[in-house]
Amino acid sequence: MQQEILATVRPSSSRRWIGVGMLSTVGVLVIYVALTTPPEPAWLVFLLVVGVAAFWLAYRMWQATSDWIELTETELRTGSGQVITRIEDIETIDQGVFAFKPSNGFLLKTKESAENSWAPGLWWRLGRRIGIGGLTTAAETKFMIQVVYSLLEYTSNKNA
Numbered sequence: 001m002q003q004e005i006l007a008t009v010r011p012s013s014s015r016r017w018i019g020v021g022m023l024s025t026v027g028v029l030v031i032y033v034a035l036t037t038p039p040e041p042a043w044l045v046f047l048l049v050v051g052v053a054a055f056w057l058a059y060r061m062w063q064a065t066s067d068w069i070e071l072t073e074t075e076l077r078t079g080s081g082q083v084i085t086r087i088e089d090i091e092t093i094d095q096g097v098f099a100f101k102p103s104n105g106f107l108l109k110t111k112e113s114a115e116n117s118w119a120p121g122l123w124w125r126l127g128r129r130i131g132i133g134g135l136t137t138a139a140e141t142k143f144m145i146q147v148v149y150s151l152l153e154y155t156s157n158k159n160a
Contacts, residue, residue, distance in 0.1 A: 103134060
């Protein structure tokens with residue numbers, strides 16, 4: 001049985017292009033500097049590693065931001081079906097200014113730890129903390145967080 005999708009967060013196409021473009025530009029510039037004015041061998045290796053890492057990150061971001069995040073009554077998942085967390089596992093929500101969260105996003109703290117995961121520009125998970133946002137629009141993430149608050153209130157009233 002398919003669950004109804006209550007909210008969806010998709011990366012903005014312009015932010016996606018800008019984010020990947022900036023990372024690619026960093027990669028090009030760092031490798032250009034390394035090859036045109038070769039520094040000492042240790043610095044040359046460092047610059048080449050940073051340039052390749054920037055290209056790898058741009059590629060990962062391009063792949064990750066082709067997906068989206070869906071909220072149903074029972075879970076928060078990606079469009080490809082990967083479950084990020086179940087609603088009943090959410091302990092707290094933080095969307096404050098000083099929260100360690102993605103831009104235009106929010107932070108969830110779950111009751112139990114899970115495997116670390118990362119989709120650059122979309123979401124990440126470190127232990128019990130989940131960050132949603134990045135290249136997403138603020139309006140979509142704010143709507144999603146309001147629906148999550150409502151679901152948490154509903155489940156706490158239902159269990160009481």
